Amino acid sequence: AQTVTQSQPEMSVQEAETVTLSCTYDTSESDYYLFWYKQPPSRQMILVIRQEAYKQQNATENRFSVNFQKAAKSFSLKISDSQLGDAAMYFCALRQGAQKLVFGQGTRLTINP
Amino acid sequence: EADIYQTPRYLVIGTGKKITLECSQTMGHDKMYWYQQDPGMELHLIHYSYGVNSTEKGDLSSESTVSRIRTEHFPLTLESARPSHTSQYLCASSGTRSSNYGYTFGSGTRLTVV
Numbered sequence: 001a002q003t004v005t006q007s008q009p010e011m012s013v014q015e016a017e018t019v020t021l022s023c024t025y026d027t028s029e030s031d032y033y034l035f036w037y038k039q040p041p042s043r044q045m046i047l048v049i050r051q052e053a054y055k056q057q058n059a060t061e062n063r064f065s066v067n068f069q070k071a072a073k074s075f076s077l078k079i080s081d082s083q084l085g086d087a088a089m090y091f092c093a094l095r096q097g098a099q100k101l102v103f104g105q106g107t108r109l110t111i112n113p
Numbered sequence: 114e115a116d117i118y119q120t121p122r123y124l125v126i127g128t129g130k131k132i133t134l135e136c137s138q139t140m141g142h143d144k145m146y147w148y149q150q151d152p153g154m155e156l157h158l159i160h161y162s163y164g165v166n167s168t169e170k171g172d173l174s175s176e177s178t179v180s181r182i183r184t185e186h187f188p189l190t191l192e193s194a195r196p197s198h199t200s201q202y203l204c205a206s207s208g209t210r211s212s213n214y215g216y217t218f219g220s221g222t223r224l225t226v227v
Contacts, residue, residue, distance in 0.1 A: 037218075043220070100158065106156075
């Protein structure tokens with residue numbers, strides 16, 4: 001069975017600083033995809049970044065990057081130069097092939113001005 | 114612009130009423146999903162569909178029902194609403210070719226049963 005664990009229910013960071021959100025997962029497959037989703041307050045959930053398990057290079061999208069450690073089954077999200085608009089719930093998710101996404105419990109990120 | 118739409122955005126309804134939450138997508142995605150999001154914000158899959166006339170129950174037991182008569186439409190119905198049904202309901206979709214890209218989510222319906 002696939003599981004995704006986010007051990008930080010809440011995180012906060014000063015504006016313009018860097019923050020890292022943690023995620024660990026468990027799967028028996030070698031081919032899978034990992035995602036980070038962002039859900040701003042009362043707004044639509046959107047995809048932030050994705051990582052293919054077969055790629056060793058960590059994915060990067062502007063200020064967002066991941067640290068993918070396949071052997072450790074760890075997939076953390078780093079947000080650089082934090083902005084007030086980054087405040088949201090962040091969900092880590094795992095997907096094997098065409099199967100359903102499995103989500104973590106979420107981390108609420110607060111940005112302090 | 115291709116997207117996924119949920120209506121209504123907010124709904125307050127009395128106990129015992131029948132309600133239908135609408136979800137439509139314009140992307141031609143074959144897979145659609147309903148999630149219930151509790152106050153702690155954790156997501157629970159309650160229903161999913163892999164195509165027309167195909168529906169399955171998710172990981173969390175729910176008194177709601179769904180139908181998939183058309184590819185683009187995946188409504189969720191509660192025959193008799195109760196206060197315990199108060200929650201946020203999120204609809205999502207994914208296509209075979211876009212399976213690597215995760216899901217596209219709607220804006221959600223926040224349901225309050227009084």
